[in-house]
């Protein structure tokens with residue numbers, strides 16, 4: 241199973257790397273080319289304990305691109321882990337998610353319900369779910385195991 245991870249920040253990068261360390265081919269994607277270049281060069285894009293070590297050990301299963309649509313289309317499962325700001329009424333007002341939906345034609349996002357639908361182009365039927373997080377920066381690798 242191939243996995244894509246959209247957003248290679250403080251949580252997304254460790255998530256992508258841990259999946260690769262479990263044997264899954266992973267394509268990470270981010271708007272920030274510095275983060276994408278870091279992954280492709282085998283460097284950690286974020287400061288997280290032992291992440292550099294894991295990247296070095298799993299480079300053959302890990303790569304990155306700024307092309308979210310391509311990453312979604314070529315993988316079986318997509319994890320979206322980008323900023324989710326909310327307004328005073330606590331409704332998610334997520335420009336990054338809306339931007340993501342525009343950039344990846346095969347991804348549709350309903351920010352108000354925090355429901356993310358990533359549909360592989362050409363696939364029949366897809367499933368989506370919000371993913372409550374209980375990991376924290378600095379202990380991502382431990383929390384994701």
Ligand SMILES: NC(=O)c1ccc[n+]([C@@H]2O[C@H](COP(=O)([O-])OP(=O)(O)OC[C@H]3O[C@@H](n4cnc5c(N)ncnc54)[C@H](O)[C@@H]3O)[C@@H](O)[C@H]2O)c1
Pocket residue numbers: 246247248249250251252269270271272275308321322323324336337339340343373374375376377
């Ligand atoms: N940091 C934490 O401790 C923590 C804990 C629990 C939940 N969260 C949630 O997890 C999510 C990610 O948090 P984080 O700390 O990793 O954020 P972050 O800011 O470190 O990383 C987010 C990444 O997403 C990228 N991005 C933004 N829009 C994008 C788009 N349209 N396409 C591709 N990439 C895009 C950014 O360039 C950035 O690299 C947020 O919703 C946050 O609320 C964070």
